[in-house]
Amino acid sequence: xxxxxxxxxxxxxxxxxxxxxxxxxxxxxxxxxxxxxxxxxxxxxxxxxxxxxxxxxxxxxxxxxxxxxxxxxxxxxxxxxxxxxxxxxxxxxxxxxxxxxxxxxxxxxxxxxxxxxxxxxxxxxxxxxxxxxxxxxxxxxxxxxxxxxxxxxxxxxxxxxxxxxxxxxxxxxxxxxxxxxxxxxxxxxxxxxxxxxxxxxxxxxxxxxxxxxxxxxxxxxxxxxxxxxxxxxxxxxxxxxxxxxxxxxxxxxxxxxxxxxxxxxxxxxxxxxxxxxxxxxxxxxxxxxxxxxxxxxxxxxxxxxxxxxxxxxxxxxxxxxxxxxxxxxxxxxxxxxxxxxxxxxxxxxxxxxxxxxxxxxxxxxxxxxxxxxxxxxxxxxxx
Ligand code: GLA
Numbered sequence: 001x002x003x004x005x006x007x008x009x010x011x012x013x014x015x016x017x018x019x020x021x022x023x024x025x026x027x028x029x030x031x032x033x034x035x036x037x038x039x040x041x042x043x044x045x046x047x048x049x050x051x052x053x054x055x056x057x058x059x060x061x062x063x064x065x066x067x068x069x070x071x072x073x074x075x076x077x078x079x080x081x082x083x084x085x086x087x088x089x090x091x092x093x094x095x096x097x098x099x100x101x102x103x104x105x106x107x108x109x110x111x112x113x114x115x116x117x118x119x120x121x122x123x124x125x126x127x128x129x130x131x132x133x134x135x136x137x138x139x140x141x142x143x144x145x146x147x148x149x150x151x152x153x154x155x156x157x158x159x160x161x162x163x164x165x166x167x168x169x170x171x172x173x174x175x176x177x178x179x180x181x182x183x184x185x186x187x188x189x190x191x192x193x194x195x196x197x198x199x200x201x202x203x204x205x206x207x208x209x210x211x212x213x214x215x216x217x218x219x220x221x222x223x224x225x226x227x228x229x230x231x232x233x234x235x236x237x238x239x240x241x242x243x244x245x246x247x248x249x250x251x252x253x254x255x256x257x258x259x260x261x262x263x264x265x266x267x268x269x270x271x272x273x274x275x276x277x278x279x280x281x282x283x284x285x286x287x288x289x290x291x292x293x294x295x296x297x298x299x300x301x302x303x304x305x306x307x308x309x310x311x312x313x314x315x316x317x318x319x320x321x322x323x324x325x326x327x328x329x330x331x332x333x334x335x336x337x338x339x340x341x342x343x344x345x346x347x348x349x350x351x352x353x354x355x356x357x358x359x360x361x362x363x364x365x366x367x368x369x370x371x372x373x374x375x376x377x378x379x380x381x382x383x
Contacts, residue, residue, distance in 0.1 A: 006179030012047025017259025
């Protein structure tokens with residue numbers, strides 16, 4: 001058993017957001033190549049995950065899932081071997097119901113066989129969806145079943161539960177053995193969706209912690225509205241919105257699963273996805289959740305997310321969800337630092353990659369619409 005599975009939020013790429021049903025061996029292999037060549041792997045991304053639509057419509061005579069013969073003519077072991085030869089890890093997808101969301105056979109009442117099949121193929125990560133669940137069977141039980149099957153299949157497989165936040169999932173999911181849990185509906189490549197998903201989890205952040213993180217869904221950074229799936233593609237976002245999206249997911253401890261075509265990323269996308277200072281916050285070994293402090297005169301739209309990091313630093317994100325420029329002032333009193341302590345905060349700007357200076361009592365700034373600032377703050381003595 002690898003006790004490091006799920007210690008920090010997983011990082012990788014998933015086929016769904018851009019390619020959906022349009023997947024095949026060549027795509028997955030070239031995505032693995034791109035993961036290395038672009039520097040994403042060096043930045044910490046390691047999983048290549050095939051989402052829905054990978055199998056034949058029927059199980060074989062032994063009740064086993066069968067990869068689609070046209071999309072994956074050499075089977076899944078060959079794909080896994082290729083991904084592993086690059087030093088990466090391989091993820092696949094199934095569903096707790098009778099069928100996957102796209103209507104392919106799923107794992108209900110086949111949990112132990114399927115876990116064994118995935119282990120034989122060399123799978124390292126299983127995303128486990130929630131469509132076509134028999135109405136009278138509790139989802140909680142089905143996640144417990146697959147959790148047990150995966151823990152006993154002979155291979156370390158990260159368990160990514162995906163029930164979209166139904167049935168108060170945050171209250172029981174850790175008990176199933178899942179390493180991450182989707183707590184939201186599906187993301188779309190637009191600003192409203194980013195805001196809504198993040199906002200829906202404020203107050204539930206404390207339920208995510210090492211070994212079982214709150215997953216706010218895959219990233220849309222760098223998609224610019226391009227996908228064969230029109231619903232996901234939506235309108236696309238600006239680079240500023242992608243920067244804010246990535247900052248939110250990082251500071252909120254969500255898995256960082258890229259959804260754009262990593263074989264064709266522009267510089268802005270690369271700079272966002274490979275920002276090592278932001279990634280370091282997401283991957284902080286203590287995995288503590290952030291809390292929210294609202295801007296007093298614009299509480300709905302301007303707020304800070306603050307979380308303690310393992311080395312004594314604090315991650316501070318200042319966000320403007322509004323459509324107008326907004327003041328954002330963080331009173332240090334609100335995060336536990338009174339001026340009378342003789343201490344202030346030395347702020348390092350994680351997007352500008354430079355020191356902002358030492359501040360006492362408060363930090364005040366203006367944030368552009370849909371933008372953010374993210375600081376790594378050190379507590380320092382001041383005269
Ligand atoms: C659900 C999930 C998505 C994706 C699709 C595939 O909608 O939430 O992330 O896996 O199914 O059909």
